[in-house]
Amino acid sequence: MSERSGGAPALSVRDLRVWYGTDRGPVRAVDGVSFDIEAGQTLGLVGESGCGKSTLGRALLGLLPAGSKTDGEILVDGTDLSSLPDKERRALRGSRMGMVFQEPMTRLNPLMRVSQMFDEALGANEPSLSKTERHDRALDVLRRMGIPPTRWSSYPHEFSGGMRQRIMIALALVLRPRFVVADEPTTALDVLVEAQIIRILADLRRDYDTAMLLITHNLGIVAEACDRVAVMYAGEIVEIGPAREVFGQPRHPYTRDLLGSTISLSTDGLRYIAGAPPDLVEPPPACRFHPRCPDAMRVCQERYPRWTSGPADTEAACWLLERDQLGEDEAAPLERERIADADEA
């Protein structure tokens, strides 16, 4: 498929910041986020609503609304997207980067046959292809997505929700982009259809050389379809590493509690994280999770936690991991007001 550029990550994000202006001051929706995704790998991005996941995804594609500001680097094959003028960046959308949205119902043009959509997308982005080549390429990717050939010239309304999401994924992949952002691609779908789409996303890693950022609130999907996972809280990544390691032995209390509050088939008691993610106009000082953290120490509201490396390439930012370097006073439990039951997201 696409050429690999000598082991360098397909997508490299450095110190990305996004803020929106509001009446009360700037909202720091994404605040100093850095990560890499290799070609053919999927990074899951998890966290509660309001932690900046979707904003981060849209910032990568340059799809933020007017009134927002971005800072930091988004490197694709050595080119910093954030420094490109809008027009040049738009030209890269589709061919270099793609997006899969949450609601396939509303994202496909109802007046176009599926075959026309592919023809248009390929014609606009790869004008050198002949008509037959365009046709073959579209059919190949649709077939891999499980759309029967008899349906290739149907209209979107003739497909079910699951089929439409397959078409969306196929449309993003047919241009062979370097990276794809998939924002909650299965949220609107049923259990079995969701499982089918997860399977397709997991298989993509083998069939295509695309790097993917998979934004989801469902930790089960990350475990099944992602190589690595980044846990986001209040605009920052607090833990990142291979999905197996991070979910098997979470090192950050937020990751641990997020896993604990997930209702799965092995749930034998209900646990939850008290409180809600903070207002990002005035986030809590130092570690942003300290007001909700059951293990918070005095240092957590005074000094910013540092990144520490753990086993198997995991990294987390939490003072608990550096407890032996703290003074007795700093390591004393933090005394706070109790969070009321109904203070929730």
Next chain:
Amino acid sequence: MPTKPETPQRTDVLVSARDLEVTFALSGSSLARLFGRDTGSVRAVDGVSFDLHRGEVLGVVGESGSGKTTLGRALMGLVRATGGELRYDGKDLTGLREGALRSLRTELQMVFQDPNAALNPSMTVETAVGHPLVVHRLASGGELKKRVVASLERVGLAPVERYLSKYPSDLSGGQKQRVVLARSTILEPKLLVADEPISMLDMSVRAKILQLMLDLRDELGLTYVYITHDLASAKYFCDRVAIMYLGRIVEIGPTAEVFADPKHPYTKALLAAVPDPDPSRPPAEDVLGGEIPDAAEPPRGCSFHPRCPAAFDACGWESRDLVAMLEEHWLRTGVDTYAEESERISNLSDVGDNPDEAHLRPGGGATSKELYQLVERLRSEQPDAAHWQSVSDVSDTGSEVVVRYVEAAEDPRLRPAGEHQEVACHLY
């Protein structure tokens, strides 16, 4: 950590449904209606029977289009049953007049999926929660306020003064669902039908709302019908579960038994598909393909047969399945084979019209003999597939190829299987 409370003693039946049916007429053209022509109908609920005991939580689990929401609305009397029997506390709801039903609604309440849509944006929390008391003329003035405060405290919205004058837009998703729960429990109902009450909420809030619902059950002695597509929460929350597929219950039984030993192939497939964050659990091997069929034209025999990995010849195979089989075949073999073979069939779009026999007409210069050879070749590739097992005869009439199917067995009814489970499947 709060643990799941013990199941209360089942003393008697609060709701009982027998062969309950809800049919919606499809609106055809106005001319068709004018001449009284039959425009077809959708059986959203198709012969459902169950008993709901006092104090019990019954889960109704299924995908969209399975009829679970319609069943819930029928229990509330929000849609009228078109057949069968539905008894609440001994009274038959199906024949009840609207007035009598309205007074019953103080005992039957519903919680909807989307708290944003369930709350009037221009009503304060105080007005919204007290509304049922005003509508049923049960309280006013100081008494009304007292009961609103009590109900809000019961759902954890305390201190109450912080919330009374708030509008829905001031509240978070979880808080809105608490308001909805306060409103639906203020009349101290007996039965609460909760339709996906946590699916729109942030995952960190879901467990809290579920716990609140368990607390409310204990405090008010509620009986729940919990409608959901989420098996994990049903497993934790429900005493019994009913798995629905295309308007029917395909499996029902105590939660522990159904989850430990699912009998129906559909239940098995659903359970295997639930994504699990536990990295030590291997990912699901085979994910069931296909999607829930159109209820206006349900498949013959068992409606799950086209997707069923355990289906055999008696399950109701029909001519439509031949088209699906061809589509799958072309998906596997690729573009060129499709271009070549599909040309040989001129009437692919109406092959499925007669369920008992498929008529394939040759096209693209092919003779009916060549078409016959194609069908026979496909059959020889998978002679053991249930679909081909159910084909009684393939013949070449000279102008077309006819594929005939064996007669379908009756649609399977719920039968006892296992200790307390009931399953609607020919395997049991």
